[in-house]
Amino acid sequence: METVKQKTIKEVYVWELPVRFYHWINALCIVVLSVTGYLIGRPPALQSAAEASFSYWFGWIRFIHFVAAFVFFFNFVLRTYWGFVGNKYAQWYNFIPLKKSQWEELFNVLKVDILQLTTKSIPSIGHNMLAGFTYFFTFLAFLLQSLTGFGLYAAMSDSWFPKLFSWIVPLLGGDLPARNFHHILMWFFIIFAMIHIYLVFYHDYIERNGLTSSMIGGWKFVKQDEDDKE
Amino acid sequence: MTKKKATIYEEIRAKGHSRRDFLKFCTTMSVMLGLETSGVTQITKALEKKHRIPVIWMHFQECTCCSESFIRSSHPIVADIVLDKISLDYTETLMAASGHQAEKSLHDTMEKYHGEYLLMVEGSIPAKDEAFCCIGGRSALEILKEVSEGAKAIIAWGNCASSGCVQAASPNPTGAQPVHKVIKGKPIINVQGCPPIAEVMAGVVVHLLAFERIPQLDSLGRPKAFYSRRVHDTCYRRPNYDAGLFVESFDDENAKRGYCLYKMGCRGPNTYNSCGVIKWNNGVSYPIQSGHPCIGCSEANFWDNGPFYQHLQSFPGFGIETTADKIGVGLGIATGAGIAAHAISTNIRKRKMLQKGLKENKTENK
Numbered sequence: 001m002e003t004v005k006q007k008t009i010k011e012v013y014v015w016e017l018p019v020r021f022y023h024w025i026n027a028l029c030i031v032v033l034s035v036t037g038y039l040i041g042r043p044p045a046l047q048s049a050a051e052a053s054f055s056y057w058f059g060w061i062r063f064i065h066f067v068a069a070f071v072f073f074f075n076f077v078l079r080t081y082w083g084f085v086g087n088k089y090a091q092w093y094n095f096i097p098l099k100k101s102q103w104e105e106l107f108n109v110l111k112v113d114i115l116q117l118t119t120k121s122i123p124s125i126g127h128n129m130l131a132g133f134t135y136f137f138t139f140l141a142f143l144l145q146s147l148t149g150f151g152l153y154a155a156m157s158d159s160w161f162p163k164l165f166s167w168i169v170p171l172l173g174g175d176l177p178a179r180n181f182h183h184i185l186m187w188f189f190i191i192f193a194m195i196h197i198y199l200v201f202y203h204d205y206i207e208r209n210g211l212t213s214s215m216i217g218g219w220k221f222v223k224q225d226e227d228d229k230e
Numbered sequence: 231m232t233k234k235k236a237t238i239y240e241e242i243r244a245k246g247h248s249r250r251d252f253l254k255f256c257t258t259m260s261v262m263l264g265l266e267t268s269g270v271t272q273i274t275k276a277l278e279k280k281h282r283i284p285v286i287w288m289h290f291q292e293c294t295c296c297s298e299s300f301i302r303s304s305h306p307i308v309a310d311i312v313l314d315k316i317s318l319d320y321t322e323t324l325m326a327a328s329g330h331q332a333e334k335s336l337h338d339t340m341e342k343y344h345g346e347y348l349l350m351v352e353g354s355i356p357a358k359d360e361a362f363c364c365i366g367g368r369s370a371l372e373i374l375k376e377v378s379e380g381a382k383a384i385i386a387w388g389n390c391a392s393s394g395c396v397q398a399a400s401p402n403p404t405g406a407q408p409v410h411k412v413i414k415g416k417p418i419i420n421v422q423g424c425p426p427i428a429e430v431m432a433g434v435v436v437h438l439l440a441f442e443r444i445p446q447l448d449s450l451g452r453p454k455a456f457y458s459r460r461v462h463d464t465c466y467r468r469p470n471y472d473a474g475l476f477v478e479s480f481d482d483e484n485a486k487r488g489y490c491l492y493k494m495g496c497r498g499p500n501t502y503n504s505c506g507v508i509k510w511n512n513g514v515s516y517p518i519q520s521g522h523p524c525i526g527c528s529e530a531n532f533w534d535n536g537p538f539y540q541h542l543q544s545f546p547g548f549g550i551e552t553t554a555d556k557i558g559v560g561l562g563i564a565t566g567a568g569i570a571a572h573a574i575s576t577n578i579r580k581r582k583m584l585q586k587g588l589k590e591n592k593t594e595n596k
Contacts, residue, residue, distance in 0.1 A: 191562060
């Protein structure tokens, strides 16, 4: 049995409960929204002689999509709020590189982890800067997807809430371009998810810091000397 | 020679229509406009008291299908009221006068009724090269600017005048522009469609006549009374959509059964119009009822949002058959390959690092 005894290792509570809830609700919503969204855009061919009054499956698919969209949006709103009141790993400045040191870290991560020019690993307890900045773009995608989604939904709803978004549709030139935009952006989520999951595995494999399970329990293993750098 | 100006009602009677016909017309129009019962009285009274509005109807880059649609309105008074009675003081297609006489008539109307006349525009305006559309030696843009100056309001008939239609489709050689892009500071009503439904056109005119204000418009300048609902929401085939029953090809069993045309590229879910309610040719049918998907003719850029028979638009910059899905799958495969390459590279490049950790420890444990 291979064991590694790290004398200097320490456990840090990184992801607070709201952050973890946000993450998994968000993940579930994205899966549900992508699957139902794809089906709405490209329904399967069912050859049957049925009368329309006997079934409503496509209506249900759309219903699930709309419900998941509401959950997705308000979950995102709560996370944005938590970006101002949460701990230092959850704060908004983790996602927007404003300081020079943050840009340095960003390029460093690019060099070490993505291009693999050096063999060292980079210490970061919360999000590393490249990940954080990438999440910033996913937030933008969340926003755009919510805007176009609710904007399109507004036409078939009497509720005041989706109506708040209806201005986006004429801005994009009508329902069809808005719908197309919404559809194209879905692929951003799919490709992001692929890379995201891979990189979690990668970091856990290389750094052995319990990254994967940290999003369940909240705790990460950090080498003692890395902790006090911030 | 002072003659008392006849009211619209009087003119209609003089034309040979009975009061009964007149009341039927008022009722039809208030129904089309979605007014409550009292609206009938309002319209009737207004038309009884009001005088004709002078109208200038300009034709620019277009096919005259809006005029064609208009004269096929289900109610005979509609054609009479506008074409004869509200009276076209100038329209290239239908007026008797020609040449200098026509030009004179236009200028007389513009001077005499400055600030009062209604301007109706059919067709788009070439803004890049004005020479593409000239009437009487002057460009469409020049004419429109002059005529709109004294107009009370402008009605942009059809997709050409509202959003450019086929002339503005890529690459738009003439630089065709809709009215609202070249004229500012005037109330403009976009009566969309290629062509608009006759009853919709009449409804807008009657609204202007009876209430002397422009109808409530949506964010794209279309009258809400006719363009607030999607063709999809009023489609009689809608239950098939909700049940997931779709036509897969034009000659299949599903097409025979009248299933939803969504997968045949139907633009009903993205198109705001009254086709499903008012229908065409005196309420006989509309494209979907006749088995053809909606092509979205009351939406901007509908020619470029193609292909018509494909639900997903083609992705800009790629071939016309290439949808976002094909590109997405391609990107997904590329990403997967990238991930695989990165994973292999990790195990090679970082091998030392991974093993160092284990080795250090083994020596420590000894």
